[in-house]
Amino acid sequence: MALKNGVKKEPDDVGKWLLMLQDCDFEVERLEYSKTTLPERVALTDIRERMRDMSARTAEFRVKKDAITTKQRNLQMEVNTVVARRKIFDRKMSSKKLFSTREIEAMTKEIEGLTVRAEQLQDEQFELMLDLEGLEQELGELQTEVDQLSTRSDQLLKIANSKLTSLDAKIQSSLKRRTAIEQHIPSEIIYRYDTIRMRAGGVGAARLQNGKCSGCHLIVTPASVASTRIAASVSICENCGRFLIEDIWNSSS
């Protein structure tokens, strides 16, 4: 059953139904698009990126913290050694044993050296302690931010899911309406409409407005309309292949 060149005439109101079908498809497309562009989805993607970044920073801080802890442990071992050596010399000096002047000078020099080293070690320990405190504060701040983002993420997810549920319900309702509209259109017309719609940016039925096809925006001659007419209000655009619908209902009323 060819639809070419007006071979088969369809009921006069088929154009009206085709436009309704097209509106219904536009609505479904719009709703599907809304699903992919929910602001909450965009915000959630942002949050996930920030969380990934923060997780990498947290790992970096932990590595630094471990390095400081190792340095602290090594320093403490050196401090213990210095303290032990000083004790040995202190004990020697305070013993009743008699030492030569040279021995006393050597021991005094050794004790002085150990005292200086002990002070240096103390300074180094203090600096490490400050570094560690700084790191721990930054880690704490990071964790607070992660907690806040996580809470925000949960809230956004909840809102997004609720919106998606509502959009899905609207889509279902539109599809139901589409099925009802389809009952008024011959199946071969629907088949052609769907085929064109798939390859022509979602538009299978275009209005004929001011002598132009609103689908491809090219001029359609009255001769072309006449030769492709398949119903009182429906012809076919010879350029893009879309159904061309004339608004005969408003103009005639």
Ligand SMILES: [Zn+2]
């Ligand atoms: Zn066209």
